[in-house]
Amino acid sequence: MKDTQASSTAFTVQQGMIYAGRYSQEKDAIPSNLVSLSEQIMSALPEGKKRIDQLKNPLRRGLLKLMEFTLLPGISLHYVLRKMKIEQLAHQAVDDGVEQIVVLGAGFDMLATQLAIAHSHLTCIEIDHPATSIEKRKAIDNCELGQENCELIAEDLSKHKLEDVLRNSPNFKSQAKTLYICEGVLMYLLEKDVCNILTVIKELSPMGCQFVFTALEPLKSEKNDAGLLLQMHLRSMSEGLNWMLSSDDIEEFLNKNNFLLDGTSNDAMICKELLPSVKPRHLHNGEYVVSAHGSASRA
Numbered sequence: 381m382k383d384t385q386a387s388s389t390a391f392t393v394q395q396g397m398i399y400a401g402r403y404s405q406e407k408d409a410i411p412s413n414l415v416s417l418s419e420q421i422m423s424a425l426p427e428g429k430k431r432i433d434q435l436k437n438p439l440r441r442g443l444l445k446l447m448e449f450t451l452l453p454g455i456s457l458h459y460v461l462r463k464m465k466i467e468q469l470a471h472q473a474v475d476d477g478v479e480q481i482v483v484l485g486a487g488f489d490m491l492a493t494q495l496a497i498a499h500s501h502l503t504c505i506e507i508d509h510p511a512t513s514i515e516k517r518k519a520i521d522n523c524e525l526g527q528e529n530c531e532l533i534a535e536d537l538s539k540h541k542l543e544d545v546l547r548n549s550p551n552f553k554s555q556a557k558t559l560y561i562c563e564g565v566l567m568y569l570l571e572k573d574v575c576n577i578l579t580v581i582k583e584l585s586p587m588g589c590q591f592v593f594t595a596l597e598p599l600k601s602e603k604n605d606a607g608l609l610l611q612m613h614l615r616s617m618s619e620g621l622n623w624m625l626s627s628d629d630i631e632e633f634l635n636k637n638n639f640l641l642d643g644t645s646n647d648a649m650i651c652k653e654l655l656p657s658v659k660p661r662h663l664h665n666g667e668y669v670v671s672a673h674g675s676a677s678r679a
Contacts, residue, residue, distance in 0.1 A: 390487030
C-alpha cells in the first residue's frame with residue numbers, strides 16, 4: 381500500500397462483497413444490509429464508485445470473475461462469510477458485557493459504525509493508515525453516518541506504537557472490558573509484531589479482553605488454495621504475505637502469548653452455520669477466523 385493512497389485491498393474487499401451480494405449464485409442468501417452498506421460507503425468515494433461501475437458492466441464483471449477464479453476461487457463469498465462471522469462474534473461480545481470495541485486496520489468495513497448506532501453505550505474506535513482512514517471519514521461524512529461514540533483514528537501503526545495511539549485517544553477506556561478486532565491484516569505483519577499486538581492489548585485492557593482476528597494457513601498447506609499467482613499479485617501491490625500459521629497450531633501460539641482460544645472457523649464451518657441454504661461451487665480455503673480471550677489481570 382502506498383502512503384498517499386487508500387488501500388487497494390480495502391476497496392477490493394468491498395467490491396467482492398458487492399459482487400457476492402448482487403451478482404453471484406448465492407446473492408439471495410446474503411444479508412441485504414451487508415451489501416447495501418458497502419454500496420453506500422463505496423458510492424461516496426471516486427475509486428469506490430469506479431469499482432461499483434465495473435460490476436455493473438457485464439464484460440468487466442466477467443473479467444473480474446475470471447480473475448477471481450484464476451487467483452483465488454470463492455474469495456468474494458469468503459469476504460462475506462468472514463464479515464458475517466466477525467459481526468456475530470461482536471454482537472455476542474456486547475451481549476456478554478463488552479463496553480468497548482477497537483478495530484485495527486478497519487479498511488472500509490462498517491461494523492464499528494453499525495455497533496455504535498445500535499448501542500449508544502458502546503465506545504467504538506477504529507485505527508487505520510491515514511490514507512485509508514481519511515478517505516473513509518470523507519465517505520462517512522458524505523453519507524451522514526458519523527456517530528459520537530465511534531472514533532476514527534488516522535495513524536500508521538508501523539510508525540506509532542499501538543499503546544501510545546490508544547492512550548492518547550480521549551475516548552479509550554483502559555478499565556473497560558474490550559473487544560479488539562483485526563480482520564485481514566495480521567498476515568502482512570511479522571510474527572514478532574503479531575506477538576507484540578497480543579501483549580499490548582492485554583496490557584491495555586487489564587479488566588479482560590477478547591481478540592477476534594483472521595489468520596492464514598501456510599501457503600504450502602493442503603488447507604490453503606492460494607497459489608503463486610496470488611502471491612505475485614499481492615507483491616505487485618506492495619502487500620506481501622508474512623505471518624502464516626496452521627489452524628492446528630493456533631492454540632499453542634495463543635497460549636504462549638497468554639491468550640486462551642475460544643474457537644476457529646473456516647469458510648465451510650461459517651457457511652454451514654450462517655448460510656445453511658447455500659451450496660457454493662467454490663469455498664475459499666486458507667484464511668480462518670479466530671476468537672481468543674486474554675484473562676483479567678490479578679490485583
